[in-house]
Every structure is written in C-alpha cells, then in structure tokens.
Amino acid sequence: MVVDAYDFWLFDLDGTLVDAEWSYTRSVFDRVGERIDRPFSDREAEIIWHGLGGARNPILRAWDIDPAAFWPAFHAEENPQQRAEATYLHGDADALLSVIDVPIGIVTHCQSFLTQPVLEQLALDERVETVLCCTDETGWKPDPKPVQSAMKQLNIGRDSVGVLAGDGESDIGAAWNAGLDGIHVERHGPDHRGRCVLGDYRVRSFDELPY
Structure with missing residues (x-):
C-alpha cells in the first residue's frame, strides 16, 4: 500500500491539497x-x-x-x-490526510501571509507538523533545498523513505532532486495543462492511490 510505504509525507498546498474558488x-x-x-x-x-x-x-x-x-x-x-474564505480542501486530499499516521509537512510557493490564514481556516495547521513557504532565501521548487529544509524541521532520519505530492512539475522535480518519490495529482488534465507531467505515481485524484 502506498501510504504505508513512506516514513513521511510532504505536500504542495495550492492545487494539491486546496484550491480557491x-x-x-x-x-x-x-x-x-x-x-x-x-x-x-x-x-x-x-x-x-x-x-x-x-x-x-x-x-x-x-x-x-x-x-x-x-x-x-x-x-x-x-x-x-x-x-482563506474562498479556499476549500479537496475531498480526496482530506481522505488521504486522514489515513497517514507518519509526519506530514507542506512545502509551498504560496507566501506565508496567505498560507497561514488558509491553514487556520481549514484546520490544516492541526494536521501537519511543519509548513515551509518558499522564498528567495529558502529556494524555490524544483530546487531541493526547501524540501530538505522541511525534512530537517521534521527531524527526518537519513534512512527514512519519503514522498512529495504535488500538482506541478516543479513539485515532482523537487521530490526527485531531494531523493524522494513524487506523486503528481493532475486536477486539470494534460490537454488543458498543455503538457504531461511525469511522476512515480500519476493520478487524477488521491482516491486512486492504494490505501
């Protein structure tokens, strides 16, 4: 089962866990x-x-x-x-978060002044252990540095096996550059996106993952 295969999970935020109206x-x-x-x-x-x-x-x-x-x-x-008031949690993301019993973190390009109100509005701040908002100082995905910083905040061991799930190619690039598996959730379809994004798992919904 995919969920049981990992010692920790990292997620992108916008387009992955949540979206705005x-x-x-x-x-x-x-x-x-x-x-x-x-x-x-x-x-x-x-x-x-x-x-x-x-x-x-x-x-x-x-x-x-x-x-x-x-x-x-x-x-x-x-x-x-x-x-925050216009943002909703995807149902499939809610279901996946509910069954993960290992450390969870968020690595997002969304800036902190917007991220924190969204997390509080949706009570996501109670469901994740760390949140890293990318800046010029931390680096931007697909640079592995923000992912590595989030792992450090989670006190991830050297031999731990992890995954990063996101809706963009920069998320998968960051996962692979940091030595993690990458799950691409395609919420728009490759025709609408204009390209196909690779990943260790490619799904239209997290409900497609075996757990």
Missing part, C-alpha cells in the same frame, strides 16, 4: 491587470494561478510582462482573509 482568482487578476495596465484573459489567469505551463516567470516574460512588476502587484491585490 474561481471567482476569487478572477477578481485578483482583474485588479492586477488594472495595476499593471495589462488585462488577463481567463486562460492566462488559469495558467499563472495554477502554473499550468510550468515555471511562471518565463511565461510572464513571453507575454511581455516583467515579473518584477507583476508579483508585487499580485501580492498587493491578494487579501489573506478573503483568500
């Missing part, structure tokens, strides 16, 4: 578009929000958007409480 996402991109004087289509908003095309900064540059201008505008328009 589309109305919230759309409103954020509307306001960001006004700030930088560049409107976003629904498809463009989806691509950036969910990371459908891979790393976001190269995509922004391909659209002639300076990431150094976009991200401050994006974070300025995110409201932590509204984000």
